Amino acid sequence: MRLQRFGILAGIALTATVALAACGTDNNTPTSGGTDGATASGANCATGTLNAQGSTAQANAISTWIKNYNAQCSGATINYQGTGSGAGQTAFIAGQADFAGSDSALKAADQPKANAHCASGSAGGVAIHLPMVVGPIAVVYNVSGVTNLQLKPATIAGIFSGKITTWNDPAIAADNPGASLPSTKITPVHRADSSGTSDNFTSYLTQTAGSAWTYNHDKVWHAPGGDAEQGSDGVSKFIASTDGSIGYDEWSFATLNNLNVAKIYNGAGEWSTLTADSAGKTIAGAKVVGTGNDLQMSIDYSTNTPGAYPIVLVTYEIVCDKGNPAGRLDLLKSFLGYASSAGGQQVLTTVGSAPLPESVRSKVAAAVAAMS
Amino acid sequence: MSDPSFSGFAGIASTPATGPSRDDDATQLAATGGPAAGSPDTPPPPFGGGGALPRKRRWSLETWFRGLTTGAGMTVLIIIVAIGAFLIDEAVPALQANHVNFLTYKNWFPSDNPPMFGIAALAFGTVLTSVLALLMAVPVALSIALCLTHYAPRRVASVLGFAIDLLAAVPSIVYGLWGRDYLVTPISGLSAWLHAYFGWIPIFGSDGPYGKSILLGSIVLAIMVLPIVTALVREVFAQTPTMNEEAALALGATKWEMIRIAVLPHGRPGIIAAVILGLGRALGETIALALTLGSTFTISTDLLGNGGNTIAANIVHNFGEADTIGRGALIASGLVLFAITLVVNVVARAIIYRRREFRASAA
Numbered sequence: 141m142r143l144q145r146f147g148i149l150a151g152i153a154l155t156a157t158v159a160l161a162a163c164g165t166d167n168n169t170p171t172s173g174g175t176d177g178a179t180a181s182g183a184n185c186a187t188g189t190l191n192a193q194g195s196t197a198q199a200n201a202i203s204t205w206i207k208n209y210n211a212q213c214s215g216a217t218i219n220y221q222g223t224g225s226g227a228g229q230t231a232f233i234a235g236q237a238d239f240a241g242s243d244s245a246l247k248a249a250d251q252p253k254a255n256a257h258c259a260s261g262s263a264g265g266v267a268i269h270l271p272m273v274v275g276p277i278a279v280v281y282n283v284s285g286v287t288n289l290q291l292k293p294a295t296i297a298g299i300f301s302g303k304i305t306t307w308n309d310p311a312i313a314a315d316n317p318g319a320s321l322p323s324t325k326i327t328p329v330h331r332a333d334s335s336g337t338s339d340n341f342t343s344y345l346t347q348t349a350g351s352a353w354t355y356n357h358d359k360v361w362h363a364p365g366g367d368a369e370q371g372s373d374g375v376s377k378f379i380a381s382t383d384g385s386i387g388y389d390e391w392s393f394a395t396l397n398n399l400n401v402a403k404i405y406n407g408a409g410e411w412s413t414l415t416a417d418s419a420g421k422t423i424a425g426a427k428v429v430g431t432g433n434d435l436q437m438s439i440d441y442s443t444n445t446p447g448a449y450p451i452v453l454v455t456y457e458i459v460c461d462k463g464n465p466a467g468r469l470d471l472l473k474s475f476l477g478y479a480s481s482a483g484g485q486q487v488l489t490t491v492g493s494a495p496l497p498e499s500v501r502s503k504v505a506a507a508v509a510a511m512s
Numbered sequence: 513m514s515d516p517s518f519s520g521f522a523g524i525a526s527t528p529a530t531g532p533s534r535d536d537d538a539t540q541l542a543a544t545g546g547p548a549a550g551s552p553d554t555p556p557p558p559f560g561g562g563g564a565l566p567r568k569r570r571w572s573l574e575t576w577f578r579g580l581t582t583g584a585g586m587t588v589l590i591i592i593v594a595i596g597a598f599l600i601d602e603a604v605p606a607l608q609a610n611h612v613n614f615l616t617y618k619n620w621f622p623s624d625n626p627p628m629f630g631i632a633a634l635a636f637g638t639v640l641t642s643v644l645a646l647l648m649a650v651p652v653a654l655s656i657a658l659c660l661t662h663y664a665p666r667r668v669a670s671v672l673g674f675a676i677d678l679l680a681a682v683p684s685i686v687y688g689l690w691g692r693d694y695l696v697t698p699i700s701g702l703s704a705w706l707h708a709y710f711g712w713i714p715i716f717g718s719d720g721p722y723g724k725s726i727l728l729g730s731i732v733l734a735i736m737v738l739p740i741v742t743a744l745v746r747e748v749f750a751q752t753p754t755m756n757e758e759a760a761l762a763l764g765a766t767k768w769e770m771i772r773i774a775v776l777p778h779g780r781p782g783i784i785a786a787v788i789l790g791l792g793r794a795l796g797e798t799i800a801l802a803l804t805l806g807s808t809f810t811i812s813t814d815l816l817g818n819g820g821n822t823i824a825a826n827i828v829h830n831f832g833e834a835d836t837i838g839r840g841a842l843i844a845s846g847l848v849l850f851a852i853t854l855v856v857n858v859v860a861r862a863i864i865y866r867r868r869e870f871r872a873s874a875a
Contacts (some may be wrong), residue, residue: 224832226839247835305837313525327721332807333829334623334838358623359833367723367818370829377693384721 184477185213186470193221194228194241194372197336197390197454198273200491202241205479208487212478216471220492225336232267232458233257238468239476240458241338245269245358245436258460265462268434272479272506273392274494275453276419277341279384280399282379283307285322290315292301292405297349299386300328302365305382327394329375332368334359341388344441348407348450390453391419392492406450407442416494418449424497426454433461433507435500452494463511473511480504574812581661599843614844618807620826622838629841631823631848633809638822638849640813641726641801642794645733650787652734653741658771660742661749680739688803691732692724696804703816718817726820729805737790744789749775750781781864788860795853798824803865823849827854 192202198380199222206218223231231254232240246254246267254267279296281289286307291299295311298304304311308321327331331338342357355362367382369375372390376397379385386402391414394401403411412418415475430436441450457476464472478484485495607614609627617630656676660669700722710716718725752775760770776783805820807829812819827842834842 208811224834226834227832230839231833244832250835325721327723332802334833336833356621356624358621360621360830361625362619362621364808364810365818371805374692374803 145211165425178182184470184474185216186474187213187215188467189217189219190238190439190468190475191219191236191314192228192241192264192457193223193231193237193457194458195225195243195336196222197243197275197453198241198291198493200392200490201273201493202479204487204491205475208484209475209478213474216475217481218471218475219265228357229254229458238459238464238472241272242269242453242458244339245456246458254458258463260463265460265464267458268432268461268507269430269436269456269458270476270480270507271423271435271437271454271496271500272457272476272504273455273457273488274419274423274496275337275492276391276414276416276449276494277337277344277388277451277453278391278394278399278414279386279402279404279451280376280379280389280394282383282400283322283324284318284382284383285504287400288316288319289400289402289406290411291402293345293348294350294352296404297345297353298368299326299449300330300345301353301355301363302328303352311498324384327382327385328366329369329378329385330361330363330366330377331372332361332370335372335454336453337388337390340439343439344451347441359423388451390492391494395492404450406448407440407444408446408448409444410446412447412449413509414449418447419452419494420497421445421448422450422452423494424499426500428503433510435503435507437500459511461507464511468510473508476508476511477505480508527770536709569838575713575776590779599847602840603844603847604840606837607844612778618811618859620830620841621840622830623835627837627841632843633811633822634823634845635750635848635852636811637726637805637820638795638824638852641730641733641805642791644726644815645737645794646787646791648731648734649737649741649790653738653745653786653790654783656738656742657745657749662767662775666682676742678740679735680743684736684797684800685803687732687736688800691692691728691800691804695732696723698734698766699725699731703727715813715815718814720816721818722816723818724804724806725816725818726805727815728753729801729820730815732800736797736800737794739792741786741790742787745779745783748779749787750780784860784863788856791856792853795849796824797822798828799838801825802828 157432163511171254199220202220206220207456209218210216217369220241220245222241225240225244228237228240229246229250231237233250233256235257246269251267253263258265258267279291283289291312292315295304295315298309298311305326307324307326313321315321327367336359336360337409339357339359342353342355342362345353346355346357358384361368367385369378369387372393376393376399379387379389379399389399391401393399401414403413422439422441422443422445423437425448426437426439426484428435429438436456437454439452439454458480459476479494481499482495482498485501488495495501576731606627607623610622611626612628612630614630616632617628619631620629620634621627622629656672660673660676664672695840703716703718703722704720706716707719711719755768757779761767761772767772797820801820801822802825805822805825806818807821807825808819809821810819823845827846830838831842
């Protein structure tokens, strides 16, 4: 009897919890409003189903594209699971994904396996990388009284390797003439999970900070000390709530959480502010290291292009250049064609990514059109 | 989990709190002492010899059912062998590519060139957080269980018991987020206090900044383990023979003395079993620790500073982005966790088995 009453109470409590939880929304990216870029310009609509997975860094961008594509073209179902770049590559190699989103190019050991997957089709082919989403990486901080922080690469390296420990350190003061810096301890924040963002950020430090950064660049954080947070949202949340903290984050998360973004000293000898335009300039100067339609890029983090913001992450879609299954090819080309169109790229500014510069975008669009 | 606790719950609700097992004993007595008296009531077996019985057919229901159960039993073995073969098949190439000693190296850099990864810091952190969590949770769990079975009024006991069961139903990610976003502030304050007054003890040596520490992780873990241990121990205590309890009281024991000489010795194997189950849960806990530990790769007994990592938390952090070797490395670490759990369980079985024999011979 009593037991039953508790059961009922518990049931009510549970229902209320579930109902409340349902009120939340997991889509907290600013929506594009359905007007800009919704014209899937030049997209020949196709029907069918695409299954893709991979990088979480481009999940926001791809879900926006999917929404806009579906608004334009009915009858197409495109699924993208943000499982992580490694998982995406594995799924692609195993033939479980029509394309894989990835923050990094396939490793030398994995490229032949991906090629083997592509060659199993009727026409034979290889796996190619198409740069699609440019994600600038923001150096974000929370120091009371400081709103206009400027940092040189060597100073950033000193902070993240634990050699610079207070905000009024001479190295930081030298980068910020005239600013009043507090004596607060610095809490550097890095990613706890392995991520392409960490890899790019440490690649940047390896290339630009010289002897100040002695650790390898990797998806896993190598330097000792500091606070580790899970995911971009974990990093931004920690920085938003902790005075004296500094970290690196994808730009979209920095914007979403209204975090202060530091100006970075670039190879041209200027303090560069992070904008879609300044990040695009670094990409425009990047070299294509792949052959043919494989557009793997190598970013020059110490680029001397005036106005360039140097810390950027290029994420790829990994696809087969030939031998895609006939039932999927049309939709694959149509969707990626939209993504690499000028309109598709312009949409990205609303989710905190930078559009590809025209010189790169046209090559990607041509590579998509050549897929068979 | 919910089945035993609910049956115990009903038992407490339906019988007086002072002697929850009195009815059980009575029914047991009737059952065990009554076959001689009860047999005349049972219907006589049908006579008629072998001819009247249905002949054993080749493909009778019996055979089918036997096959079905055997098949189900075999399935378990097949699944275990399949999983084991898959894990070893994935792990071996990664271990061969590893350039350092897997068992003694502390860092986890499988995507370096050459790959270098080792289990030492992770295994240490796994065991340390689990043991700390149990040290904190078990005394509290025992006290709660004693309170529920021997001290609290029936109504309070049922409400409290229900609350404990509810605690067990909270998903671990919720504990993790709660620990990361809320509990971290009071624990940072506690850390500063511990360091200020007990800083001379090496484990409280860190002078901050405080945040995600082994202390935070193991406290969250302790809270997660608490309901499991409590629910099991409560069942065990509730089954203490009333005769023993009353005998102790009749000898002039106070309530605490009665608990010490009657309840606790009776429940000892059960307590050990509950602790081991709790340890199993603690060793395998993944997401809550991934969110509350500092994800460092050091072997340190400093509980307050940023740090701590476990095998399961490392897997959850690195699996999504891992390449082939990284995945194999993580699977190899999973095998180590499996081995640790196996050792713990074997030790527990051995302890319980020995205790049982001891009790049987003593009785």
